[in-house]
Amino acid sequence: MGVVFRDGKVLIARRPDHVHQGGLLEFPGGKVEAGETVQQALVREIREETGLRIDPDLLEPVIEIRHDYGDKRVFLDVWEASCAEGAPEGREGQAIQWLGVQDLADVDFPAANRPIIRALKLPRRYAITGSIGNPSAFPDQLRQCLLAARPQLCLFRAPELSEEIYERLAGWSLEACRASDSLLMLHGAPLLLELLPQAAGLHMPWREARQYSVRPIPEGQLLAISCHDEEEIAHAEQLQADFITLGPVKPTSSHPGAPGIGWARFQALAAGAGIPVYALGGLAPDDTHAARQAGAQGIAGIGFWWSGNGY
Incomplete structure (x- = not known):
């Protein structure tokens, strides 16, 4: 999962209604395929989903999260990109937007994302x-x-x-x-x-x-x-x-x-x-x-x- 920053704002997408936790907001990203590193997978997923190009060497770790929803368990390996090339678009039909960090609210995201929001709002x-x-x-x-x-x-x-x-x-x-x-x-x-x-x-x-x-x-x-x-x-x-x-x-x-x-x-x-x-x-x-x-x-x-x- 990737936290992409531009001009102090974060790129956010909305999950399709028919998927798990549908209708809620999310950070872009996806699954790691065979032979990929986490960074390589994140760069590929973000490009496929939004068209943005990210240098994998500039990614920084944010947090690792394991969460049990009851009906599904997830593992989120979250990385931050301070810069990305291109104009983002929802290439999978998803709505995307740039939001200020202080505008990120727990209720708008899946429960597993709560620690990510905390991390983004806390200083170094x-x-x-x-x-x-x-x-x-x-x-x-x-x-x-x-x-x-x-x-x-x-x-x-x-x-x-x-x-x-x-x-x-x-x-x-x-x-x-x-x-x-x-x-x-x-x-x-x-x-x-x-x-x-x-x-x-x-x-x-x-x-x-x-x-x-x-x-x-x-x-x-x-x-x-x-x-x-x-x-x-x-x-x-x-x-x-x-x-x-x-x-x-x-x-x-x-x-x-x-x-x-x-x-x-x-x-x-x-x-x-x-x-x-x-x-x-x-x-x-x-x-x-x-x-x-x-x-x-x-x-x-x-x-x-x-x-x-x-x-």
């Missing part, structure tokens, strides 16, 4: 705040880091703070992120979103997430979960998490002596996730390409944007 970097030595100095530090890095998505993580101080600083962080056009994620229990419902969503550490058997927050807010292995990833899927963090990929100064899982292990875990995965642990902006090639949404962390934290 997930910024996490570092340790807070002096709470009174935190507002200035956050403001400076937001101005310097301009993250699209920011997690206010401060497990060392009391609940009272965290809640107070979270309210201030929300206003600071709004001023910088950043979305703020809170870290902890669902109660936090009741106190600050204007936040973009909640990031639950594993110790918190394992207490729930169903999604603990509304669909309109993002749910993220910290994961480390297959069991935790499966539980995050059960909770219908919108994305997860996975690692540590490399050794980190916050956990001296603890080895990272490495890119090979990360890739194997991410391939089985079925939801967007941020690589976490000892990573820098230069690692974004390696993370993407390993099936990650991008990188998450502290050191690449948070100053004065010792990382």
